[in-house]
Amino acid sequence: MAALHPPGQPADDAGPVVLDRRQGPHGEVVLRRHGELFQIIANGCFLMDTSDGRSERLLVSAALEALDDVDALDGERPAPRVLIGGLGVGFSLAEAAAEPRWGAITVVEREPAVVDWHREGPLSEVTAEALADPRAELVVADLLDQLREVAGRGDAGGEGRYDALCLDIDNGPDWTVTPDNESLYTPAGLAACRAALTPGGVLAVWSARPSQVFPRNLRDAGFATVRTREVPVVRGVPDVLFLASHHLASRSA
Structure with missing residues (x-):
């Protein structure tokens, strides 16, 4: 989620x-405005705001870099397709839309209120241009259900699947927003992620803190290369990106 650490008050x-x-x-989901910042609260828990967004943008750009590493050996893939799990305040979507190399951008968000805030509400000032991009598609659905559907309709060659999954639906694999999200990080959930990716595809997961077990779980799920990338924040521990690929060609951390 974006900027877990609440900003100081003017x-x-x-x-x-x-x-x-x-x-x-x-x-319950709440949209607040605090000075110039928008904030999203879920069930009384501060989730994200528009104060920074560096790590949420990096989630998408780092996934593209990891694809470049794979393609350096296997040959460049035309117009890679990315799925962004969680619309949030829109930083990841805006980053993807600003990159002309993405061929298709799908955003999956399960909260209709969040979608409304972007389509017709105050958060449209963050994502209006990105949502107008003809490559962008916004799907209101549960992420794991969507991944299973994608995996089920794709063939062995990867048709209908994604080259990158950029997931930002929780505060991390060890700190979920709701208990039902925990299934995404189980062996079955990670297998669904892997099955929804094209050969050599990249899974990128945002977290507000490090995890000792998640990299191992990714390897156990069949991802050949797993690395972490820390992003400093104003206060507290760094945000962390987990990057996992089918392929051994990805750069080491």
Whole structure:
């Protein structure tokens, strides 16, 4: 999720103002404005804001770099397709839309309220241009259900699958937003991720903190190369990106 660490309050700011409050399929979601920042709260837990976004943007650009590593040996793939799991405040989508090399950009978001905030609400100022990109598709669905559907309809050669999965639906594999998200990080969930990728595809997962077990779980799920990349934040431990590939050609950390 974007910017887990709440920003400091300006001295002349009276505090956050609630712009919308919804009861969604997985509990309450709230959009607030705090000065110039937008914040998303889920079930009373601060999830993300628009204060930074470096690691959320890097999630997408690092996945493309990892694909370049694979293609350096296997040959360049035409117009790679990326699936972004979690719309959030829109930084990952905006990063993908700013990169002309992506051939298709699919964003999967399970909260209708978040989608509304981007399509017609205040967060449209972050993603309006990206959502207007003809390569972009926004799907309202549970991420794991979508991955299983993609894996089921793709053939052995990878048709219908994605070259990169960039997942940012939790505070990390060890710190999920809701208990039902835990299934994504199980052996079955990671197998669904791998099956939804083309040969040599890349899985990138955002986390607010390191994990001792997740890299091992990725290897156990069949990913040949697993590395981590830390992104410093203003306060607290660095954000972490986990990058996993089918292929052994990816750069070491």
